[in-house]
Amino acid sequence: MYTSDRSGDQETIFLKNYRRPAFLIEHTDLWVELGEQGSEVRGTLDIYRNPHPDAPHEADLVLDIDQLEVLDCVLDGRPLDKDRWQLTATRLRVEQVPDRFQLVTRVRIHPESNTSLMGLYKSRTMFCTQCEAEGFRKITPYLDRPDVLSRFTTTLVADKAKYPVLLSNGNLVEQVDLDQGRHRAAWEDPFPKPSYLFAMVAGSLSQVSDRFVTCTGREIDLRIYVEPKDLDKCAHALTSLKRAMRWDEETYGREYDLDIFMIVAVDDFNMGAMENKGLNIFNTSAVLTNPAITTDQRFQWVEAVVAHEYFHNWSGNRVTCRDWFQLSLKEGFTVFRDSEFSADMNSRTVKRIETVRNLRAYQFAEDAGPLAHPVQPPAYQEINNFYTQTVYEKGAEVVRMQATLLGPELFRQGTDRYFERFDGQAVTIEDFVGCMQEVSGRDFDQFMNWYRQAGTPLVEVDDRYDADRQSYELVFRQSCPATPGQPHKEPFMIPIRLGLVGHQGDLEFSHEAGQGTELLFELTQTEQRLQLSGVTEKPVPSLLRDFSAPVRLNYAYRSDQLIQLMRADTNGFNRWNASQDYALSELRNLEQAGTAGKLDKAFIEAVALLLTDDQLDPAMVALMILLPSMETLVEGRQGIDLEAIWQARESAREQLAKALGEQFKATYMKLASSEAYAPTAAQIARRSLKNICIAYWLKSDDPAAIDACHQQFMQADNMTDVAAALGAMVNATQASATTLADQCLEHFYQRWQAENLVVTQWLAMQASRQAPGNLARVQALLSHPAYDAKNPNKVRSLIGGFCTLNPDNFHHKNGSGYEFLAQQVVKTDSVNPQVAARLVTPLTKWKNYAEARSSLMRNQLAYIASQSGLSRDLREVVDKSL
Numbered sequence: 001m002y003t004s005d006r007s008g009d010q011e012t013i014f015l016k017n018y019r020r021p022a023f024l025i026e027h028t029d030l031w032v033e034l035g036e037q038g039s040e041v042r043g044t045l046d047i048y049r050n051p052h053p054d055a056p057h058e059a060d061l062v063l064d065i066d067q068l069e070v071l072d073c074v075l076d077g078r079p080l081d082k083d084r085w086q087l088t089a090t091r092l093r094v095e096q097v098p099d100r101f102q103l104v105t106r107v108r109i110h111p112e113s114n115t116s117l118m119g120l121y122k123s124r125t126m127f128c129t130q131c132e133a134e135g136f137r138k139i140t141p142y143l144d145r146p147d148v149l150s151r152f153t154t155t156l157v158a159d160k161a162k163y164p165v166l167l168s169n170g171n172l173v174e175q176v177d178l179d180q181g182r183h184r185a186a187w188e189d190p191f192p193k194p195s196y197l198f199a200m201v202a203g204s205l206s207q208v209s210d211r212f213v214t215c216t217g218r219e220i221d222l223r224i225y226v227e228p229k230d231l232d233k234c235a236h237a238l239t240s241l242k243r244a245m246r247w248d249e250e251t252y253g254r255e256y257d258l259d260i261f262m263i264v265a266v267d268d269f270n271m272g273a274m275e276n277k278g279l280n281i282f283n284t285s286a287v288l289t290n291p292a293i294t295t296d297q298r299f300q301w302v303e304a305v306v307a308h309e310y311f312h313n314w315s316g317n318r319v320t321c322r323d324w325f326q327l328s329l330k331e332g333f334t335v336f337r338d339s340e341f342s343a344d345m346n347s348r349t350v351k352r353i354e355t356v357r358n359l360r361a362y363q364f365a366e367d368a369g370p371l372a373h374p375v376q377p378p379a380y381q382e383i384n385n386f387y388t389q390t391v392y393e394k395g396a397e398v399v400r401m402q403a404t405l406l407g408p409e410l411f412r413q414g415t416d417r418y419f420e421r422f423d424g425q426a427v428t429i430e431d432f433v434g435c436m437q438e439v440s441g442r443d444f445d446q447f448m449n450w451y452r453q454a455g456t457p458l459v460e461v462d463d464r465y466d467a468d469r470q471s472y473e474l475v476f477r478q479s480c481p482a483t484p485g486q487p488h489k490e491p492f493m494i495p496i497r498l499g500l501v502g503h504q505g506d507l508e509f510s511h512e513a514g515q516g517t518e519l520l521f522e523l524t525q526t527e528q529r530l531q532l533s534g535v536t537e538k539p540v541p542s543l544l545r546d547f548s549a550p551v552r553l554n555y556a557y558r559s560d561q562l563i564q565l566m567r568a569d570t571n572g573f574n575r576w577n578a579s580q581d582y583a584l585s586e587l588r589n590l591e592q593a594g595t596a597g598k599l600d601k602a603f604i605e606a607v608a609l610l611l612t613d614d615q616l617d618p619a620m621v622a623l624m625i626l627l628p629s630m631e632t633l634v635e636g637r638q639g640i641d642l643e644a645i646w647q648a649r650e651s652a653r654e655q656l657a658k659a660l661g662e663q664f665k666a667t668y669m670k671l672a673s674s675e676a677y678a679p680t681a682a683q684i685a686r687r688s689l690k691n692i693c694i695a696y697w698l699k700s701d702d703p704a705a706i707d708a709c710h711q712q713f714m715q716a717d718n719m720t721d722v723a724a725a726l727g728a729m730v731n732a733t734q735a736s737a738t739t740l741a742d743q744c745l746e747h748f749y750q751r752w753q754a755e756n757l758v759v760t761q762w763l764a765m766q767a768s769r770q771a772p773g774n775l776a777r778v779q780a781l782l783s784h785p786a787y788d789a790k791n792p793n794k795v796r797s798l799i800g801g802f803c804t805l806n807p808d809n810f811h812h813k814n815g816s817g818y819e820f821l822a823q824q825v826v827k828t829d830s831v832n833p834q835v836a837a838r839l840v841t842p843l844t845k846w847k848n849y850a851e852a853r854s855s856l857m858r859n860q861l862a863y864i865a866s867q868s869g870l871s872r873d874l875r876e877v878v879d880k881s882l
């Protein structure tokens with residue numbers, strides 16, 4: 001009948017064209033009849049003209065639609081003639097509407113064949129929804145924009161045997177049995193919300209429940225809904241949820257507002273999780289844990305995602321975004337909140353290091369590539385493409401800088417003011433920063449450049465010490481490379497936390513504003529000097545402590561100075577950073593020297609010293625001896641010669657293993673433990689060091705290491721140790737270890753084939769295998785029963801894993817890896833555009849590579865671009881990268 005299709009148009013939406021909605025929706029009532037061959041949705045909208053003086057006056061009502069078969073339209077009880085409403089691919093226009101009216105639409109949709117995983121779809125046996133950013137228009141015609149807030153009631157009707165559990169946002173108000181084995185449930189959400197926070201679920205689900213008593217004594221019913229077989233995997237998520245609820249009360253004064261909070265776990269999901277009001281929907285990978293199937297890293301990730309989605313209840317739901325250009329208003333702030341939560345629950349320094357490592361490897365790369373955009377983008381074609389490292393992670397850094405500049409008390413006053421003033425409203429990033437400005441009396445004009453300019457600033461530092469005067473001068477220069485559409489950048493306001501390290505640790509010094517051992521210096525100009533006095537010895541500057549701003553910092557450290565920082569800096573983050581700078585310079589040397597290159601003796605000694613330092617947190621030792629990842633090594637470089645970088649890194653690992661094999665072994669033995677598994681920071685720290693040691697030990701060619709690895713694989717009671725042992729064997733070079741690895745992989749699959757989340761890890765492990773010719777193995781796995789091209793987790797682990805965790809094979813100089821990716825991207829695009837647009841990322845970096853590779857990569861991008869009928873998602877990414 002009136003089926004619409006939105007492919008084809010590639011319109012750009014601009015922030016500067018924002019206009020208030022002409023109409024608002026007071027109440028939204030959905031009646032959904034779920035069926036196996038199509039479902040029907042009746043939407044009843046109480047609509048009125050937006051009374052705001054700045055709202056445009058429009059005679060016609062225009063609603064968003066996406067792949068809806070519109071059956072009929074009723075205005076104030078009268079069925080509308082076909083000439084009063086018009087359909088295009090993306091709009092339903094109702095002509096000449098009154099100032100206030102009720103519109104009822106009936107549509108037919110097909111969740112059973114919806115593979116985009118947006119709107120209403122089926123994941124295995126259950127129905128579920130994903131509406132952010134623009135999925136609600138796939139369910140019912142609507143003003144599908146975040147600045148239209150409405151009160152929702154939802155009625156679900158479904159077969160009772162197949163779908164005994166029927167959920168939506170808010171409180172359950174009615175549950176009734178109907179004839180023909182059907183039943184219905186009605187839910188009512190008292191809080192007005194934008195459509196992107198709507199959710200519903202129907203399935204045969206079991207629940208784990210608990211309760212939480214809020215700071216004002218209200219009792220909240222907590223529920224996690226999963227498939228019955230997963231009931232034993234919810235404890236950690238539940239504990240994390242309760243901790244997050246308490247933390248948000250204590251840290252931000254935020255209390256939960258409904259009487260019930262539900263989490264539903266689904267297998268097929270485009271991202272980690274979604275903060276729908278009172279009904280969060282999670283990727284099973286972000287909820288389910290138990291020691292036998294979940295690694296330490298995963299435990300910590302689940303804790304962070306559960307907290308993140310919970311924190312959105314205030315930063316996102318109660319105070320929401322005016323439009324999607326403000327995405328970082330909720331995402332940057334919420335990532336900052338969840339990272340502080342994780343820091344409080346675990347080790348603050350370790351958490352900070354992990355955050356910065358990822359930021360440098362992925363966000364810096366994004367900021368230096370063709371898809372670079374400001375934290376507040378000025379334009380987009382497809383908003384799904386802007387759920388990025390920049391909006392999330394750099395956005396969090398920008399909030400962190402505000403917290404740093406204000407200090408904890410003022411920052412809390414700022415967030416209190418923000419939540420209070422804008423509760424129930426859809427606001428902008430400027431509204432948030434405005435609160436910080438008001439409570440502090442500071443001017444944040446220049447600071448706004450962090451939101452409006454893309455690119456990673458570079459800060460170059462020189463210094464001069466005058467022993468006679470005991471004075472020390474630092475000279476800072478800032479610049480920022482051009483990014484698409486922004487050839488010239490204004491200077492940023494860069495907070496640089498710094499100290500001076502002498503032989504015995506931090507030095508005292510005096511400056512304009514006082515004295516002490518640490519200073520928060522504000523770099524606002526292109527070039528700026530800092531004079532320090534009373535400096536009793538020639539210091540090593542410890543700059544950008546705790547990574548106080550998301551910049552690249554250049555200071556020409558000598559290796560003995562880096563060793564001094566690694567040993568004596570009181571800032572744990574900077575001790576780690578010095579170890580990384582040291583490793584980076586060693587790897588650069590090896591790269592230049594080629595196969596004959598030798599690691600500096602002092603570097604090997606520094607690693608040895610770390611291994612025997614009993615004062616240090618083992619997690620710190622692990623992080624410090626871990627060489628920078630390939631992503632970090634190629635990031636920010638041009639004309640990349642991949643073999644040289646890869647070989648340098650492999651050679652460094654081998655040299656360390658050979659030189660310190662005995663010590664790696666000894667440390668491994670020392671850290672072995674028979675303690676019952678718990679995902680605590682202390683245990684995780686020990687396991688992380690232990691497992692780095694076994695990998696190095698294995699690389700030292702000691703045959704005993706292979707036995708130890710095998711033993712750990714067979715006997716460990718937790719996935720962290722099992723996966724670490726298997727991962728080490730899988731990437732070992734000795735023939736005996738490779739054969740063993742094959743057997744172990746097979747054994748692993750036999751043991752775990754019923755656990756989807758483990759099968760996903762199994763796929764990723766094989767994808768990452770560095771053995772020559774591994775592409776053939778990956779290709780064969782595409783037709784393995786364990787693989788599913790419609791499941792984003794599986795696609796990401798196998799195809800994504802091969803292209804990101806296996807640089808040697810993916811970047812094979814015959815171009816086979818690139819061709820493989822291009823073909824898979826095109827295939828995936830017809831199934832799930834969001835996943836395809838992310839999967840293509842490695843190819844978008846073609847300009848960074850040296851000639852032969854860069855044209856091979858570009859050719860594959862061009863091949864994708866030449867396909868007709870690409871999704872808007874993939875089209876935008878590919879066109880911008882060519």
Ligand code: TRP
Pocket residue numbers: 130132133269270271272273274275308309331387
């Ligand atoms: N808002 C969600 C989060 O931060 C993420 C999200 C956005 C999402 N769009 C999505 C999740 C689409 C799944 C599908 O945490």
Ligand code: ZN
Pocket residue numbers: 308312330331334
């Ligand atoms: Zn979020």
